[in-house]
Amino acid sequence: MKQRILTGLIAAALFIPLVILGGNAFNIAMTLLGLVGLYELLKMRKLPLISIFSLTIIFLYLWLVPKQHIIQAFNLVEKSDIVLFGGLALLSLTVVTKNKYTFDDVGFALVSLLYVTAGFYFMQMTRAEGLAVTLFPFFIIWFTDSGAYFSGMALGKHKLWPEISPKKTIEGFIGGIIIACIIPCIFFFNGFINENLTKLLLITIVISIAGQFGDLIQSAFKRHYGIKDSGNILPGHGGILDRFDSLIFIMPIYFYIMF
Numbered sequence: 664m665k666q667r668i669l670t671g672l673i674a675a676a677l678f679i680p681l682v683i684l685g686g687n688a689f690n691i692a693m694t695l696l697g698l699v700g701l702y703e704l705l706k707m708r709k710l711p712l713i714s715i716f717s718l719t720i721i722f723l724y725l726w727l728v729p730k731q732h733i734i735q736a737f738n739l740v741e742k743s744d745i746v747l748f749g750g751l752a753l754l755s756l757t758v759v760t761k762n763k764y765t766f767d768d769v770g771f772a773l774v775s776l777l778y779v780t781a782g783f784y785f786m787q788m789t790r791a792e793g794l795a796v797t798l799f800p801f802f803i804i805w806f807t808d809s810g811a812y813f814s815g816m817a818l819g820k821h822k823l824w825p826e827i828s829p830k831k832t833i834e835g836f837i838g839g840i841i842i843a844c845i846i847p848c849i850f851f852f853n854g855f856i857n858e859n860l861t862k863l864l865l866i867t868i869v870i871s872i873a874g875q876f877g878d879l880i881q882s883a884f885k886r887h888y889g890i891k892d893s894g895n896i897l898p899g900h901g902g903i904l905d906r907f908d909s910l911i912f913i914m915p916i917y918f919y920i921m922f
Contacts, residue, residue, distance in 0.1 A: 678692075682790065682794070682797060682798065682801070683794060685790050685791075685794065689787070689790055690727070690728070690787055693727060693783040693784075693786055693787050694723070694724070694727040694728060694783070696783055696903055696907065697723055697727055697779050697780050697782075697783040697784075698720065698723060699894070699896065699902070699903045700779040700783075700893075700902075700903045700904050700907065700911070701716070701719055701720075701723055701775060701776065701779045701780070702716060702894075703893040703894045703902045703903060703904050704775040704778070704779060704884075704893070704904065705719070705771075705772060705775060706894075707884060707885075707888045707890060707893060708768070708771050708888065710764075710768055710771070710772065715753070715756065715764065715768070715772050718749075718752055718753060718756070719749070719753070719772055719775070719776050722748070722749035722752070722776060722780075723776065723779075723780050726780045726784055727780060727783060727784055727787065749773060749776055750769075750773050753769045753772050753773055754766075754769055756769065757769060778911070779904075779911060781911070781914075781915050782907070782910060782911020782912060782914045782915065783911060783914075785914035785915045785917070785918045786910070786911075786914050788918055789914065789917065789918055789921075792922060795850065795855040795856050796856060796921060799846065799847075799850055799855075799856060799863075800870055800910070800913060800914065800917045801910065802846045803843045803846050803867050803870045803871055803874070804843075804870070804871075804874045804909045804910055804913065806839075806842050806843045806845060806846055807839040807840065807842065807843040807871045807874050807875065807909075808839065808874075808878075808909070809839075809842065810835075810838045810839040810840075810841065810842025810843060811831070811835040811836060811838055811839030811842075811875065812835065813838070814834055814835045814837070814838020814839065814841075814842070815830070815831065815832045815834060815835025815838065816835075818832075818834040818835075818838065819832030819833075819834045819835050820832065820834060821833040821834065823835070823836050824879060827879055827882050827883045827886060828878075828879055828882040828886075831875075831879070836875055839871060839875060840868060840871045840872065843867050843868075843870075843871040844864060844867055844868070844871075846867060847860060847863035847864050847866070847867045848860070850863065851863055866917070866920055866921060869916065869920065870913050870916065870917055873912060873913045873916050874909035874910070874912065874913045875909070876912065877908050877909040877910075877911070877912025877913060878908050878909050880908065880912060881893070881904055881905065881908035892905050893905050
């Protein structure tokens with residue numbers, strides 16, 4: 664537990680200043696986090712990383728790096744088209760490698776690219792809208808996680824989804840949502856976000872629920888592939904996906920309902 668707390672404090676001390684700083688520093692950080700997250704997912708399936716990972720890096724780069732920093736020839740490509748071209752390129756590997764990589768492998772790599780990159784991309788998009796609106800979903804997820812943990816420890820009796828995550832409880836799930844509702848009150852009454860409280864509360868409930876599903880999705884991945892953590896880059900926490908699973912799942916949802 665001490666190691667987990669220490670790692671969390673160090674990670675927060677590095678991450679939050681980057682969020683506050685924004686700009687290129689934040690975009691670079693999101694690109695690097697996306698790269699590590701993608702690596703963790705491909706490694707989870709035990710895919711040969713040299714060719715598939717090298718190819719997906721290109722499309723992750725095109726998606727996450729701002730257009731002004733991309734080679735001019737690629738500026739004509741819209742971000743939404745990257746998934747299409749990425750899929751076509753990955754499908755070509757099945758022929759080039761004479762079925763060394765199967766259709767299932769390509770499907771996994773493409774979904775991995777979409778799942779990881781979209782989350783970090785919408786973090787960048789949200790940060791471009793302002794600091795407060797970026798911190799808002801972060802705090803919702805952090806309070807949801809803490810509320811679910813302590814509510815589950817104190818009151819948890821009914822399992823939420825034992826086939827996927829045996830320790831999570833319905834009481835913890837509900838407790839996480841309730842605790843998260845503290846955040847919109849703080850942001851509203853301090854004038855951090857210029858929205859009405861009802862809208863902020865509704866967004867909070869949606870994001871809190873979706874964030875817990877994002878955590879369950881990551882648990883389902885790990886249970887299916889028989890691993891405890893997605894990586895070991897964060898001692899006591901696991902990998903990047905273990906820490907950002909909820910955030911990368913909710914950021915596209917948050918961006919569309921907030922803006």
